Amino acid sequence: MAVKVHPIQRLMDNPWLLLALGIIVPFLSYTLWGWIDMASMPKATLP
Amino acid sequence: MANAVAIPASHEESEVITKPVGNHAAGNSRTCDTTGLPVCLTAQLFIRLNAVLGVVALLAGGIAALLIALTRWPAVHLLDPVWYYRLTTFHGLNMLIFWILFMEVGILYFASTTLLNSRLFSKGMAWASFVMMVAGAVLVDVTILGGKADVMMTSYVPLKAHSNFYLGIILVAVGTLIGVANFFGTLYIAKRDKTYAGSVPLVVFGATAAAIIAVVTLLHGALVMIPTWLWSMDILKEVDAGWYRLVWWGLGHQSQQVNVCAMVSVWYFLATLTTGAKPLNQAVCRGAFVLYILFINLASAHHLLVDPGVGASWKIWNTSYAMYLAVLASMIHGFTVPASVETAMRKKGHNRGLFGWLAAAPWKNPGFSAFFLSLLIFGFIGGITGVTLGTQQINILAHNTLRIPGHFHSTVVGGTSLAFMGLAYYVVPLIFKREYYARGLARVQPYLFAVGIVLMSLGMSFAGSYGVPRRHWDIEFTGAQFAPGFGSGAHVMLGLMGVGAVIAFVGLLTFILLTVAAVFFGKKIENRAMTPW
Numbered sequence: 001m002a003v004k005v006h007p008i009q010r011l012m013d014n015p016w017l018l019l020a021l022g023i024i025v026p027f028l029s030y031t032l033w034g035w036i037d038m039a040s041m042p043k044a045t046l047p
Numbered sequence: 048m049a050n051a052v053a054i055p056a057s058h059e060e061s062e063v064i065t066k067p068v069g070n071h072a073a074g075n076s077r078t079c080d081t082t083g084l085p086v087c088l089t090a091q092l093f094i095r096l097n098a099v100l101g102v103v104a105l106l107a108g109g110i111a112a113l114l115i116a117l118t119r120w121p122a123v124h125l126l127d128p129v130w131y132y133r134l135t136t137f138h139g140l141n142m143l144i145f146w147i148l149f150m151e152v153g154i155l156y157f158a159s160t161t162l163l164n165s166r167l168f169s170k171g172m173a174w175a176s177f178v179m180m181v182a183g184a185v186l187v188d189v190t191i192l193g194g195k196a197d198v199m200m201t202s203y204v205p206l207k208a209h210s211n212f213y214l215g216i217i218l219v220a221v222g223t224l225i226g227v228a229n230f231f232g233t234l235y236i237a238k239r240d241k242t243y244a245g246s247v248p249l250v251v252f253g254a255t256a257a258a259i260i261a262v263v264t265l266l267h268g269a270l271v272m273i274p275t276w277l278w279s280m281d282i283l284k285e286v287d288a289g290w291y292r293l294v295w296w297g298l299g300h301q302s303q304q305v306n307v308c309a310m311v312s313v314w315y316f317l318a319t320l321t322t323g324a325k326p327l328n329q330a331v332c333r334g335a336f337v338l339y340i341l342f343i344n345l346a347s348a349h350h351l352l353v354d355p356g357v358g359a360s361w362k363i364w365n366t367s368y369a370m371y372l373a374v375l376a377s378m379i380h381g382f383t384v385p386a387s388v389e390t391a392m393r394k395k396g397h398n399r400g401l402f403g404w405l406a407a408a409p410w411k412n413p414g415f416s417a418f419f420l421s422l423l424i425f426g427f428i429g430g431i432t433g434v435t436l437g438t439q440q441i442n443i444l445a446h447n448t449l450r451i452p453g454h455f456h457s458t459v460v461g462g463t464s465l466a467f468m469g470l471a472y473y474v475v476p477l478i479f480k481r482e483y484y485a486r487g488l489a490r491v492q493p494y495l496f497a498v499g500i501v502l503m504s505l506g507m508s509f510a511g512s513y514g515v516p517r518r519h520w521d522i523e524f525t526g527a528q529f530a531p532g533f534g535s536g537a538h539v540m541l542g543l544m545g546v547g548a549v550i551a552f553v554g555l556l557t558f559i560l561l562t563v564a565a566v567f568f569g570k571k572i573e574n575r576a577m578t579p580w
Contacts, residue, residue: 012333013246015234015255018340022259023266026297026344030365031267034293034348037357 069164070240076166079477081576082320086478090160090167094153094478096177098471099566101149104184105464106559108141113552116503120545121523121538128520132199135518137191139200143459144219144302145184150467151257151309152176152226157478158254158312159233164242168232176226183218186211199518201299204275204286213276220268220298227258227265249326249333250319253312256336261305263344267297289356300347303455306463307377308339310425313466314384314418320473321415321580322408323395324387332383338376345369352442366437374434381426388419412580417469417493424497425462428504433458447518449544450511453504460551461500465493468558475562476577481569483561486580492557499551506544513537 011017069076075088111134117125126134160167167173189211190196196208234255237243247255271294277283315332318324326332348365351357392404399407409415432454435441445451472489475481483489515522515537522537524530 008334009246009330012252012337015231015259018255018337019231019259019262022256022340022344023263025341026263026301029369030345030348031294031297033361034351034357035290037361038287038289038293041356 069166069242070236071166079161080572080574081477084161085164087160087166089170089173090156091478093167093173093177094156094474097149097153097156098474098478100177100181100184101146101153101467102471102559102562104141104145104149105555107188108138108146109552109555109559111135111138111141113548116545116548116552118520120541120548122542123545124521126520129194129197131520132197132518133191133194136197136199137188140187140191140216141184142464143200144216145180147302147306147309147459147463147467148219148223149180150470151261151305152180152223153474154309154313154470155226155230155254155258156233157474158251159230159237162248162251163233163237165233165237165240168229168236172225172229172232176222176229179218179222179225181222183215183220183222186215186218188215190215201295202275203295204278204288204291207279210276210279213272213279217269217272217276220265220272223261224265224269227261230254230258246329246333249329250312250316252333253308253315253336256340257305257308257312259340260301260308260344264298264301264305267294267301271295271298289354292351292354293357296347296350297344300350301344303459304339304343304346304373306459307343308336310421310463310466311336311377311380311384313470314380314422315387317414317418317466317469317473318384318388318391321412321418322388322391324384324391327383327387327390331379335376335379335383338372338379341372342369343373343376346373346437349437349442352437352439353446362439366439370437374430377426377430381422381430384422385419409580411490412472413489413493414469414472414580416490417465417472417497420493420497421462421466421469424457424465424501424504428501428508429454429458429462432508445511447516448511449507449515449517452517453506453508453511456500456507457504461497461504465496465500468493468496471558471562472580475565475569476572479566479569480572481565482572482578483565483569485561485564488557489561490580492554492561495557496551496554499547499549499554502547503544503551504547506540506542506547510537510540510544513540515541 005013069085071085071087077086077088078084079086114126114134115131115138117123118131156167156173159165190209191212196212198206198208198212202208202212234247246252271291274283275286275291278286315326345365348362349370352362352366388408389404392407397404397407408419432450436445436451436454472483475483511517513533513536515533522533
């Protein structure tokens with residue numbers, strides 16, 4: 001009978017899924033959000 | 048069976064499994080006489096090459112470190128300003144990038160081949176990676192020492208270096224990325240060829256986490272360095288300074304998170320080699336590595352806590368919330384590694400009192416002392432200073448003061464470099480198959496280096512608390528009309544930093560001389576186990 005593997009163990013046994021998550025999470029949270037913040041900053045008006 | 052070997056168990060339920068089938072080509076593997084582990088000879092070649100180049104970068108960066116520290120120590124104030132800034136740039140790149148990345152590529156090759164009983168995925172990729180990394184590192188160093196890149200390691204635009212500086216960094220980044228891809232390729236063929244059963248061993252899992260973080264890091268590196276390289280050649284008109292800072296720290300800080308992951312993997316590995324320790328709970332340890340994969344890169348945001356270009360929500364989420372999940376992971380490792388050592392020592396009968404196991408630990412083994420001191424320095428000094436500096440309110444006070452280098456010298460040098468030194472005390476006998484000379488000196492070396500780094504790091508941190516700025520040639524502004532001046536407390540702390548730096552350099556030089564002597568002239572280890580430490 002096949003042993004039932006816990007979903008989190010399956011995640012930990014899948015380096016490709018971990019790689020995808022490891023790229024997506026910081027890219028969305030740090031890089032993309034940071035870009036949006038910078039792009040939406042109004043230009044400074046000169047005195 | 049001729050190539051039957053014992054590989055470490057990956058599931059907590061199982062003990063040691065015997066796996067007879069590797070995927071090595073005939074004559075391209077050997078069995079280690081000390082550990083019984085299989086060694087892919089192609090991987091062995093590249094582990095050796097990467098380790099040697101890593102130590103060369105360590106020596107170059109270490110000499111620069113001594114000269115910089117003796118300049119920041121006002122009583123000595125050794126270098127002129129041009130060479131101070133030049134060598135600070137040189138020091139940062141050699142220590143934080145080259146030494147660490149060469150060692151990490153070697154660690155990835157070791158973990159994916161020896162611990163999985165597999166051959167290396169591609170010899171061609173390993174050569175491409177190594178040649179690009181060496182060419183890039185040489186190009187960067189020559190450009191800096193030639194006076195064409197006095198831009199510090201961060202090279203914030205609009206400071207502009209010679210285009211070869213950026214090209215060199217791109218070559219190192221792409222070369223490392225090829226090495227990381229070779230690691231993932233090896234994971235793939237090992238699973239395909241069923242060279243191991245169940246989950247990969249914990250050390251390989253930790254190395255995988257480091258490789259994933261390295262991919263994110265190197266993608267940010269390419270993203271920021273390619274346009275900056277084009278800008279340095281006047282092909283691009285400008286690079287936005289705010290955008291550069293955001294993406295550069297995706298390279299600059301995240302590369303240090305690769306170190307953290309690799310260092311923790313080395314802790315687990317050395318704990319096993321030196322005391323026979325086994326992870327207490329595989330799921331908890333692996334869960335902590337998953338937290339690193341998902342959240343540790345967000346900590347880069349603390350470099351931008353005083354930056355006006357990004358909003359408060361971005362800063363608070365990425366530092367005060369997400370970063371703590373990565374800190375939690377470090378705390379888990381900080382407890383599980385010593386706990387595994389305690390369990391192993393108690394099993395051996397060292398049960399006297401609460402800390403009898405610790406007193407009986409193999410403190411004369413430089414592999415053990417280096418890893419355990421690394422754990423203490425990283426956990427206590429590095430961890431506590433890092434978490435406080437990652438808080439917005441404190442960061443506003445401490446930003447750009449010497450407290451920042453005080454923090455990262457305790458994590459990267461006292462933590463990662465010291466752990467890698469401990470690893471070298473096993474890599475040289477097991478991979479280079481040479482014995483160390485002057486073993487008494489080798490036993491003292493980790494303590495010498497650790498004491499020096501602790502003094503230096505505390506001196507920097509407390510001087511920074513007095514307001515002493517980082518990256519500053521003359522904090523007294525000698526000759527200026529309104530010299531701000533610093534009190535005697537700051538000067539005492541800068542003196543402590545200087546004394547610590549000298550001691551640490553002696554420890555570093557001792558390590559390098561011992562290792563070079565062993566690699567080139569050490570007694571050969573053939574058909575016998577290494578002499579135990």
